Amino acid sequence: xxxxxxxxxxxxxxxxxxxxxxxxxxxxxxxxxxxxxxxxxxxxxxxxxxxxxxxxxxxxxxxxxxxxxxxxxxxxxxxxxxxxxxxxxxxxxxxxxxxxxxxxxxxxxxxxxxxxxxxxxxxxxxxxxxxxxxxxxxxxxxxxxxxxxxxxxxxxxxxxxxxxxxxxxxxxx
Amino acid sequence: xxxxxxxxxxxxxxxxxxxxxxxxxxxxxxxxxxxxxxxxxxxxxxxxxxxxxxxxxxxxxxxxxxxxxxxxxxxxxxxxxxxxxxxxxxxxxxxxxxxxxxxxxxxxxxxxxxxxxxxxxxxxxxxxxxxxxxxxxxxxxxxxxxxxxxxxxxxxxxxxxxxxxxxxxxxxxxxxxxxxxxxxxxxxxxx
Numbered sequence: 001x002x003x004x005x006x007x008x009x010x011x012x013x014x015x016x017x018x019x020x021x022x023x024x025x026x027x028x029x030x031x032x033x034x035x036x037x038x039x040x041x042x043x044x045x046x047x048x049x050x051x052x053x054x055x056x057x058x059x060x061x062x063x064x065x066x067x068x069x070x071x072x073x074x075x076x077x078x079x080x081x082x083x084x085x086x087x088x089x090x091x092x093x094x095x096x097x098x099x100x101x102x103x104x105x106x107x108x109x110x111x112x113x114x115x116x117x118x119x120x121x122x123x124x125x126x127x128x129x130x131x132x133x134x135x136x137x138x139x140x141x142x143x144x145x146x147x148x149x150x151x152x153x154x155x156x157x158x159x160x161x162x163x164x165x166x167x168x169x170x171x172x173x
Numbered sequence: 174x175x176x177x178x179x180x181x182x183x184x185x186x187x188x189x190x191x192x193x194x195x196x197x198x199x200x201x202x203x204x205x206x207x208x209x210x211x212x213x214x215x216x217x218x219x220x221x222x223x224x225x226x227x228x229x230x231x232x233x234x235x236x237x238x239x240x241x242x243x244x245x246x247x248x249x250x251x252x253x254x255x256x257x258x259x260x261x262x263x264x265x266x267x268x269x270x271x272x273x274x275x276x277x278x279x280x281x282x283x284x285x286x287x288x289x290x291x292x293x294x295x296x297x298x299x300x301x302x303x304x305x306x307x308x309x310x311x312x313x314x315x316x317x318x319x320x321x322x323x324x325x326x327x328x329x330x331x332x333x334x335x336x337x338x339x340x341x342x343x344x345x346x347x348x349x350x351x352x353x354x355x356x357x358x359x360x361x362x363x364x
Contacts, residue, residue, distance in 0.1 A: 023231065046231055048260060051252030058221030062193075062228020065213065065354045067361060070228075089218035089225070093350045
């Protein structure tokens with residue numbers, strides 16, 4: 001069994017559906033496998049698998065202009081790879097983006113290659129003035145996602161939710 | 174073939190279709206022919222015009238979407254061609270004006286000037302219909318065929334590296350963005 005939490009993934013997915021999200025772009029990473037699986041199995045969801053995360057900014061922008069609510073599933077390194085698109089498409093054109101970012105590289109990270117991104121993720125979000133909240137505990141997942149979506153659409157700008165280890169990973173030790 | 178002449182040749186076909194362009198010369202030239210509320214100009218974020226077009230095409234399968242892209246932009250998002258091909262929106266026509274240069278920053282040659290073949294790359298990515306054209310007659314014929322085919326097409330139009338004298342127009346970015354969104358909303362409710 002993968003230690004990625006199926007119950008937390010379901011909770012996040014259901015919260016996105018409740019916000020009216022009907023299109024998700026995604027680039028797979030370990031913590032996102034269940035979320036992507038749920039999107040793929042859902043006939044009411046359009047799942048767009050990407051080659052690189054920045055494409056998702058353009059896809060979400062197009063969906064928004066066409067009246068469809070969307071979300072982006074990515075790792076924090078995918079957020080790093082998307083920054084020009086976020087700035088020069090979503091922020092320049094005042095496009096709401098709901099970004100679900102798996103937050104690798106925090107305390108407890110065992111993969112050496114994931115450890116640099118964690119140290120810069122929140123500083124970059126602040127530098128870009130992207131409002132964000134951490135999702136750590138199942139009890140606050142639904143309302144934080146709903147509130148993030150509300151702000152994204154009232155402000156017409158990107159927001160981020162950080163999918164944290166304590167929520168997504170059921171530790172074996 | 175000059176890009177401006179190519180745009181003029183198909184301009185009447187753009188009525189009622191959703192149009193997305195890249196920045197710079199393509200945006201300025203299309204506006205010089207005549208702006209319409211169904212035109213959106215992505216004035217930065219190089220590479221993402223085709224992704225934005227895909228997002229619209231998937232969200233509005235009832236409408237045809239035309240993306241006017243460029244060689245420099247496509248080269249920044251070659252992976253996006255694989256995503257286009259993977260979802261194969263049959264309502265998307267992807268035109269790439271290939272002048273083999275980054276014209277707006279001084280005309281530096283791109284990799285298409287040394288043989289990289291964007292139609293070939295698109296075909297290898299899985300785009301079902303691809304073609305390279307070099308004259309206005311070929312372009313208008315291929316564009317009409319692409320609209321009639323109702324399948325994902327990447328049409329590479331080899332054009333001269335010439336552009337407008339200025340790139341900034343009096344249409345502000347946000348005015349264009351909100352007008353375009355309103356057009357899409359109203360076009361949905363009236364159908």
